Amino acid sequence: MADPTNSEIAAAFDELGDLYELDGAIIHRVVAYRNAAKVVRDASVSVAALTRDGRVTELPGIGATLETKLVALVETGDIPQAARLRAKFPAGLLEMTRLPGLGPKRARRLYEELGVDSLQSLETAARQQRIRDLKGFGVRAEENFLAAIARANADAADGKTGGRFVLDRALAIAEPLLELLRAHPTSHRVELAGSARRWADSVKDLDIIATADDPRALAEALTASDLVESIAGVGDAGARVRTHSGMGVDLKVVAPDQFGNLLQHFSGSKEHNMALREAAVKRGLHVSEYGVLDDATGETLRCATEQEVYAELGYAYIEPELRENRGELRAALLDGGSGLPELIREEDVRGDLHSHTTASDGRNEIEEMAEAAQALGYEYLAITDHSASHGFGDEVSAEQLEIQIERIHAANAAFPGIELLAGSEVNIMPDGSLDYPDELLARLDWVIASVHSSFRIDERAMTERVVAAIEHPWVDAIGHLTGRKIEARPPYAIDVERVIEAAARTGTMLEINAAPDRRDLNDVHARAAAQAGVRILVNSDAHRTRTLASSRRYGIATARRAWLTAEQVANTRGWAQFAPLRKRAGTVSPPG
DNA sequence: GCCGTTTTCGGCCCGACTGTTTTCAGTCG
Numbered sequence: 098m099a100d101p102t103n104s105e106i107a108a109a110f111d112e113l114g115d116l117y118e119l120d121g122a123i124i125h126r127v128v129a130y131r132n133a134a135k136v137v138r139d140a141s142v143s144v145a146a147l148t149r150d151g152r153v154t155e156l157p158g159i160g161a162t163l164e165t166k167l168v169a170l171v172e173t174g175d176i177p178q179a180a181r182l183r184a185k186f187p188a189g190l191l192e193m194t195r196l197p198g199l200g201p202k203r204a205r206r207l208y209e210e211l212g213v214d215s216l217q218s219l220e221t222a223a224r225q226q227r228i229r230d231l232k233g234f235g236v237r238a239e240e241n242f243l244a245a246i247a248r249a250n251a252d253a254a255d256g257k258t259g260g261r262f263v264l265d266r267a268l269a270i271a272e273p274l275l276e277l278l279r280a281h282p283t284s285h286r287v288e289l290a291g292s293a294r295r296w297a298d299s300v301k302d303l304d305i306i307a308t309a310d311d312p313r314a315l316a317e318a319l320t321a322s323d324l325v326e327s328i329a330g331v332g333d334a335g336a337r338v339r340t341h342s343g344m345g346v347d348l349k350v351v352a353p354d355q356f357g358n359l360l361q362h363f364s365g366s367k368e369h370n371m372a373l374r375e376a377a378v379k380r381g382l383h384v385s386e387y388g389v390l391d392d393a394t395g396e397t398l399r400c401a402t403e404q405e406v407y408a409e410l411g412y413a414y415i416e417p418e419l420r421e422n423r424g425e426l427r428a429a430l431l432d433g434g435s436g437l438p439e440l441i442r443e444e445d446v447r448g449d450l451h452s453h454t455t456a457s458d459g460r461n462e463i464e465e466m467a468e469a470a471q472a473l474g475y476e477y478l479a480i481t482d483h484s485a486s487h488g489f490g491d492e493v494s495a496e497q498l499e500i501q502i503e504r505i506h507a508a509n510a511a512f513p514g515i516e517l518l519a520g521s522e523v524n525i526m527p528d529g530s531l532d533y534p535d536e537l538l539a540r541l542d543w544v545i546a547s548v549h550s551s552f553r554i555d556e557r558a559m560t561e562r563v564v565a566a567i568e569h570p571w572v573d574a575i576g577h578l579t580g581r582k583i584e585a586r587p588p589y590a591i592d593v594e595r596v597i598e599a600a601a602r603t604g605t606m607l608e609i610n611a612a613p614d615r616r617d618l619n620d621v622h623a624r625a626a627a628q629a630g631v632r633i634l635v636n637s638d639a640h641r642t643r644t645l646a647s648s649r650r651y652g653i654a655t656a657r658r659a660w661l662t663a664e665q666v667a668n669t670r671g672w673a674q675f676a677p678l679r680k681r682a683g684t685v686s687p688p689g
Numbered sequence: 690g691c692c693g694t695t696t697t698c699g700g701c702c703c704g705a706c707t708g709t710t711t712t713c714a715g716t717c718g
Contacts, residue, residue: 122690125701129690160691198707200716233715237708362703367718374702379695385703 099555100145101170102590103137109170109179110134110163115191116182118201132158135368139423141625142594145171189215196245206231220246261299262344263583264651265613268293270344271303274322278348281318283311286356290363295417296654298583298616302345306360307335312350319348355387357400361407362386368422369415376426377410384410416440418657438662441635443653445663447671448477449645451522451545451576451608451636456501457482458491460641463508463517469642471515473649476672479518479543480505486524486532487549493521495537502540516672518542522576527551527558529565531572538571543679545608545636547576548589556590563591567599573679574606574634577617585614597626604680606632606667609659611652612644623659632667632678633659 101109114130136158137144147153148167154160159167166176186208193204193216207213210231213222222228223239223246252260262270271289278287284307288294291304309315316336320328325346329337335348351359362370363386374384381392388397389409400406404414412429415437419425428437452466453459459466463480470478482493482501493501502519509517520543523531531538531546538544546566554562566572578596579588600607607626610617615638618626627633635652639645656666663669667678676682 117690126690128701132691158691162690198716202715233709235709241708365718367702371702378702383703387704 100143101174102556103140103144104587106144106167106170107134107138109176110137112191113166113176113179113182115194115201116179116186119186119190119194119205120182121205129158129163133163139621141597141621143592146594187214189218192216193219196242196249198241198245203233206233216246216249260343261301261584262342263299263614264293264297264654266342267300267303267344270324270340270342270346271305274303274319274324274346275305277322278305278307278315278319281309281315283309283314285309285353288360290360290365292365294364295366295420296651296658298619302347304363305346305348306356306363307348307350308353308356309350315350316348319346352399354399354401357402357404357406358388359386361400361403364403364417364420366421369420369425372422372426373410380411382410413437416657418654419660421658438660440657441653441661441663441666441669443650445666445669446473446475446635446649446653448475448479448516448668448675449637449639450477450479450518450520450543450574450634450668451481451610452478452639452645453482453522454480456480456497457487457493458489458640463505464511465642466639466645467508467512467515467517469639469645471512473646475515477516477518477675479520479545481520481522481543481545483549484521484523484532486526495533498533498537520544522547523572524549525562525566527554527562529562531566531569535571538569539681541571543574544572544681545574545576546572548580552580552589556592559590560592560595563596564599567596567603567605571681572605573681574608575600576608576636576638577610577612577615578607578622579617579619581615581617581619583614583616588617593622593625597622597629597631600626600631601629604632604678604683606634606678606680608634608636609652609655610638611635611648611650611655612638613648613651616651616655618655618659620655620658623655623661627659627661627665633661633665634668635666636668 110130111134114127117130118127136156140156144153148171153167154164170176190204190208193199194201207219211222211227213219219242223242226239228234228239229236271293275287275289278284287305287307290306292300293303307315312333316331319336320331320338324340325338326341327339335350338346340346349359377384383390388399390397398409400409407414411431412426413431415425415429449470454461454463454466466480467478483491485492485494498521505517505519519541521541523533523544523546525546525548526532563575567575579591581588607618609623623633635656637645637648639648667675
């Protein structure tokens, strides 16, 4: 049997946590499963393989008991306790607990006292007014259940999954709103909070924290924006609105001396804040959005800035991108610790190694892309159109590539300020071969290889396919390794750990594709790759001049979430330093 | 069920909101 993937293991832990919760287990046990699910989901290595090696308890949050369950899952495909509890509680019960406002305690009572075991029977019971007679339930409960079921059905009919927005769409809403609020005469400080501030892949809604002389006036300014479709509430504390694109926006106007506490609290992540607070409690300090309560003095310290919040708790300032409880608290301890990295910034980027032109599916000519790159101050730009098997009418035959090489070299001569690399984004075929002859690949200045077809082959085959490309002497880098499209398409099955090992061994670079719906490598993989010594690239994959600039910040955000410094990203180097890092630079050219 | 610069046992973040309550449990973020 094939090993379960990390996401399958995580799903099994989440399910078991839910089942234990229904079964009435103490909440800390349930939380332990949910925490373990998250650790597994974020792990950069195969948890099944770690389990086989007897090393899985090295992961934080996995102890002896969970190890036993993992062994069962890996060896038999299921966890016995989960099978037992599934027999005890109908599947519909878990579905019921996903309704907002209905949790495990009350779902279980509905099941035991009324026999309600699905959304359908819940709806029926509510309509028949049988729920209101239960102790602790009332008429309102029936109304709320019916409304929640109706909303869930409507969302399902609309094809809404989680209602999450890819970050670029979210920022396209957030940025004009921030501008509007900052320009308002009554406002002083206006900051984006929440997962958008942490540059997460996607966000559910927007949180904005502000201070103002006239809070209500600022709140009303938000509600008056023409982006706003409806107003859920407005007052002295702020406003809650929904935009025409369906994005919820929550503005909180707070006292200036608590701005730091509230911004820190609402920036999250939940995991970061929980770990922060837990550590604080051990020192007699209690952190909330309103301040830091000191047991010793009984005083609550209010902080106007986040820097003060972290300093009060004994930490250096932690950049929002790092606040995921992935070791940042330990690193930020002011007394000792290894220290936080100096994170890469957008302005560190000196070149781009992945771009398209009209030769394949891009919208601009070589010269237009060169001008756009120069405008960004770049020293080099690789033109990497798709290769011979790309299809969709966007393929570039070997003969066409020969012409394209000439055109790029001619353009290079015409643009003395920038190095234009004749490159290609070569398809990695299902068998691991490339779709140009080696002699042609050898004549290029740069080759990035990517998977664009046959996504559904199994993990072993996909891994061997990509490793074969990594071992190819003319492949300088691998593009968008996992093929994911955020909120649209899951990554394909591939053993990233083995890919990283092969890339480190051969000196092949791995790309963080900066397209906002890709960001692939993701943060966890990029961090693991850099730690293994792999050189990382942040590439736009631009298909037009505009995205050469506009995508970059999403790639940099992923690099920062991966704890990367400028040093660890190869294209922060000038051309003279970058050129010899290409794999081909150290390779003897084959004859011919 | 995990974990250890007060612990190998006894802790395990903090507050808001809701609906059903006469002081709180459940749920959520």
